Amino acid sequence: MSFLDSLAAGLSLVGNIESFLALFMGVAIGVIGGAIPGMSATMAVALTLPFTFAMQPITGILLLLGVYKGGIFGGSIPAILIKTPGTPASSATILDGYPMAEKGEAGRALGMALWASCTADVISNLSLILFAGWLASFALSFGPPEFFTLILFSLTIIAGVSGESLLRGALSALLGLLLATIGLDLVYGTNRFTFGDPNMMGGLNFIAVLIGLFAIPEILAMVWHPTAHVGTARSLGKNWVSFADYRRSFKSIVRGSFIGVFLGSIPGIGAAPSAFLSYSEARRTSKNKETFGKGEVEGVAASEAGNNGVAGATLIPLLALGVPGDVITAIIIGAFMIHGLQPGPMMFILNVDIIYGLFIGLIVSSVFLFLIGTVAIRGFKYVADIPKRILIPAVLVLCIYGVFAVNNNIFDVGVMFVMGWVGFMMVRYHIPAAPFLIAFILGPLLEDNFRQSMLMSGSDPSILVRGPITWFFWAMTLLTIIAIVRAGVRAVKGTPALTPKVKD
């Protein structure tokens, strides 16, 4: 199928009011979800997922992608107005955004955040379109040993960079892999940790585990500390962002976007490190270094470009290799699976219309983000006024309905509650949840590819180093471990205690 044929197929799939409405609604939900302190883009995507069950695959996935895109930008609104990042990705935006708000320039900071976000979003989407197909065509030559080493590398990097220590990340990933062994054995069909319960034979429900890990701990944290997330919003002020501001910050925006694209395409790194790296690079190269941290509009632009540049790029490993790069793409892979689709190189052959439909939707989402973001900046006061102690019970009820709806099974609700407590303990013990979830998703694939390799070779492990691709992934895995261990040793020598992350 030629490029134009693929494009036409994609257009015929999304060229209807339903798809664009879903995308528009998704961006709006994401901006609102991201703007509510205590919620996050991840939680917004997780809670929206059950509503996609009844939709066409492309419509449901566009809705979730809209929530993702909107959520990343939405997080910058409370970061600037109340010094509380709506999502972790917006932490760097506080550095200059809040000082600007204190000076009465919140409107200018938010305007720049929006313009930088939309620019980065376009660059990230174009990178996705450019690289995903190329990577997928390369991955078509992968066999089970190559996929095994690829997944192992992805899990290593996710475990290493998601939290404060490689060991805790590794423990989290191992627990996720162990949880994934529940159910019938992939080859022999024998029981593994099912306790004779038919509910356990198909393994634990992915949606129950994910909502349990990412939404219920927020509810428990609110129960633990009900007055958290209370802040006073600053006024927008009279100044608004000008084209001269945008032009002055353009270099930092483009640089930040490419930093986001690069870091986003590597599984596990995520938006927050990208935003901080983009910010520090902008400060290092700026003529106004001394004003950074005191309310410099270029600092807001760089941070927002850094975190939004990641949004499209995280879909590169997801669509091309079937490997989710972060938690949100792990949720989105769940949406694919629910609709009977398996992201990966074969999708570029079997479901090319969906791939191109998604590309078209992503390009349009940048326009929607600009429109909705402009309105959201002015309407934040109403979002900030939603009482959190009403919102939290509403989230709990929504979780119960959503998880039940997957299989019409009350057992899944119980799994969600148990995983909620597991997630809460993980937060208290500073164990990152992302490696757990991603390992839970990739666990069956990892085991399946390992056992297929062994079947192919008659149990000769040398098949796992059979060619340049496997050598490359083994080398990358080793390099990742060495780099993370060295960084960890240096950090321990430099700072004896880690910065507190969670408030009791």
Next chain:
Amino acid sequence: MTQRQVQLRLGVGALLVAVFLAVYAIPAWVSSPSNVGNVILSPLFWPYALAGFTGLAGLGLVFSGLRHEDTDTPVNAPSENPNAAWLRLAGMAVIMGLTMTALPRLGMVLTSMLIFVATAFLVRTRHPVTAVVCAVIIPLVLYAFFAHVAGVAIPQGNILRLP
């Protein structure tokens, strides 16, 4: 809880999990056909391998915890009133337990209404009237969507039966 304590507790916990898996859980709860010739292809291999790696991670955590310089800095900021916080958490656990019991009996809509109110009061809402109104409306709206748009068979219970 200091950084050192976190590392040590996690390490010891991981070691215990690994030993429990290897000694009891895997032999008791993972079944394997007797005719599997090669141990690598057995359904037992992967769980044993993971248990082994969990043990190694536990050893690493204990080792790094012992090497970690101990400071008084807690990893989590102290709570204003820890006793009340623990009581609220226990209350939430009870609400979740009751939810599982009530769902098949009262149905999802009525159970959701009750847990909405209970959770709102547990977190000491300053808007009790709004909480009660939302407790009625939100489960009904969700029922309407999931039952009539998504086609999910929402449990109805014996007391309240909705169209």
